[in-house]
Amino acid sequence: MNTDLLHTDATGLAALIRSGEVTSVEVVQAHLDRIAAVNPSINAIVSLNDAALAEAQAADDALAAGEPVGPLHGVPFTVKDSLDTAGVLTQRGSPIFRGRTPEQDATSVARMKAAGGILLAKTNLPEFSYSTESDNLLTGRTNNPWNLERTAGGSSGGESAAIAAGMSPIGLGTDLAISVRGPAAQTGIVALKPTHGRVPMTGVWPRAPRRDWHVGPMARTVRDLALAYGVLNGPDGHDGASVVPAGQDTGVGDAPTRPLRVGWYTDSGLGPVDPEVAATVRAAAQALADQGIEVHEVTIPALLQDNPLALFNLQHVMELKPAMAEATAGHEDEMFTMSTGMLATPDTSTSDYVAAEQGFERIRDGYAEFFSTFDALLLPVLPIPAHEHGATEFVIDGQTVDATHVQTFTVQFNITGMPALSMRFGTSSDGLPIGVQIAANRYAESTVLHVAGLLEGVSPVKDSHPRPLSETQDPGPPG
Template sequence: MQQDNLYYTDATKLAELILTKQVSPVEVVKAHLDRIDAVDPKVNAIVTMADGAIAAAKKAEAAVMAGDTLGPLHGVPFTVKDSIDTAGVLTQRGSPIFKGRVPDTDATAVARVKAAGGILIAKTNPPEFATSIETDNLLTGQTNNPWNLDYTPGGSSGGESAAIAAGMSPLGIGSDLSISTRGPAAHTGIVGLKATHGRVPLTGHWPRAPRRLWHIGPMARSVRDVALAYSIIAGPDGADGFSTVPPTIDLGGLQIRPLRVGWIADNGFFGPIDPEVAATAKAAAQALASIGAEVEEVDLPLLRDTDTVSVLWQLHQMEAGPGFRKAVAGHEDLVFRHAKLVLDGAETPIADFVAHEQTVERLRDEFASYFQRYDVLLAPVTPFPATKHGLNDVIVDGKAWSPFQVMNGTSPFSLTGLPAMTLRFGTSHNGLPIGVQVVSSWYAESTMFDAAARLESVSQVRNLHPAL
């Protein structure tokens, strides 16, 4: 195959081509390494190359030729966000404070992808401490959106999303606190997943606090790739106390009736919504209706009226602040603006902390009631497409808003632990991807994947790859 066909082929297909000896793992890995050399100087998504990728590919090729039993990702390259540990490969967490840090062991998710035959080729750029809506830091710099280099890919898995969108990797492992797989995926036109909280062990990720909000999740260019990766990395590891439910327990499954879809758009979340984003969500709902789903616009008053970004931020301040202060002690001069926002922010009064916890409980109740009536919720991912670099106010319908409002559509599902995934379904007037978000009930990932795959099958989006 032509190299460009290889680096824009999804992981599932690459595994099939390798299994059937149509391509060699060496060809596949080399195509992606060459792509990194060609385009990463513009994008700056890659922070460290993993030694031994070609040697691992040769070993994988030998296994194919010997007729060995192969894993579902045998010979397929993958990348990992640099807040997630990789044995023997630099994991510097986007900070000079951790410059030169090399873990001894892989994070659970990384170890499982390797065990399935995946070949680690590189680590990708996060913001400092994986805590920002943009991806830049003092150690490895700013990552650019491959669709327009003047724009951000979002954060905190922005390096991962940019690498996948630009063909540098077919599959990646990111992490998500309030937006960090789903937002960057939407900004760069790929697929990102935050499964039910605890489905994927967080072992080997930093920061861990607040661990009840952090998630590790796969990112790719197709729904089927994300579903495959999820099936590999999900399940307890005996180390993460939040990860206790076996992946075989899934409360979704095939429907013997039409899929029931509720959707929200311009009046669904607290804060602003760009008209193009709202129109994309509506178009996605209409597309599902056209293929037989029962679709209805819904109103969730508590969701609409709750500033979940502020709730999440104040819970985060209370729990993450001590760990951040410990990490930077004696190195305050090496702290960039993202960690400073946490370090300089006021501690959350305990009365406010308790009140926010009760707000989260009420949100969970509202969603529990909702999912008695509907199988999935269809919604925007971010209230506006990717923005230019720099934490500046965003203008929506003539009014200025904080850029942190970008998390309005994702924070509710982080706070409540619901599974949510994003995929591209539209394009802005200036050529940037617009995504939609599919949410299912807790532990009903199969229903979410089903709805997302249906949407993907009827998407009218063209020009799926950036011109770099």
């Protein structure tokens, strides 16, 4: 197994393939070997693309023939199992969809392939993508590569674990409230939730609540997120929320012409945060200040009035329940805990639903005011590092909270539709990754990526890799 290839990012692999230093077949085989070695313990990969090696050979032949190539030519990628993949199982984490094989790719998958990417495998998720832990009755539970007794998160936990463990260099996840950013923080990788509608949701299930779902890239470097985002964004003529032309951006770009202003907080009324997480956010703020960025600790007054997670819980129940009821009708014995819990949740009253909608508007207004002064916001991704499997509550800084509290800092950017990125910038006392979140105004992805790049360049943990198994089982990434 060529372990050097396993920890070269997608951008680097593409360059090596284009230059002829390695072949796509060699890269794909290295990742297949890695999957065989470590996936039995991690359970991130749930099905393989049996044609991956043949497609890699075709990519090598095209390059040898001098044919035009895309930015991901010959590079393997993985996909969360809620996104349709033509000819490859897409089972949505449920026995109800056992054996389901779509005829068409989701738009995002098709765009990765059009850029030259080779679909390698599908990755685990909660049933119907609806949980903060990737576990289901069909393909079981995913474990965190840093500590197999800890969660890799959800709902894109299989994708995050696969990338962190070197089974994939880059992939696609989806995000309803936490689902690319939380798992990325728990496994020490990077993930981007673009502005709502930037990446079409065509070919992804479920779509409800439609206003909150996003497709986003997950990888090990910020430059890979930028590359994938460039490939993925833009309308497809099918998703009515995807209307902004590809490449149109309101952010600062890679070379700002004026000083940047970044606000940061560790609370702002959203509840308790582990002291090590708070310290990591402060360290990231200081790292930006040390690079000449104007940095200020801030409060978002709207969050002191309206809790985003509480409002989301009132709103999304009424929008998701009908889709879940339809999908599970007649299959009640094949439902897992989250779908049964969702269907048993009392309906939200009309008055509470309207109140939640008005609360969303106040939060959007609050952030409009904030971003009239600041370019970006720095804050926690999660209030704690990766937790034990199956936890139902946490004690954080002396306060007991329900396990859903892990979504508190991320869900606000789903309901506002603003772009947000998760990246590692610290390590807990027990050796687990700690992430920070960077958000910006709608359609300002360039700002998010620029600030993340500044932090990545000075990250104290940029060369750290997980070694979850013994050296005899898992040679591990160099580091």
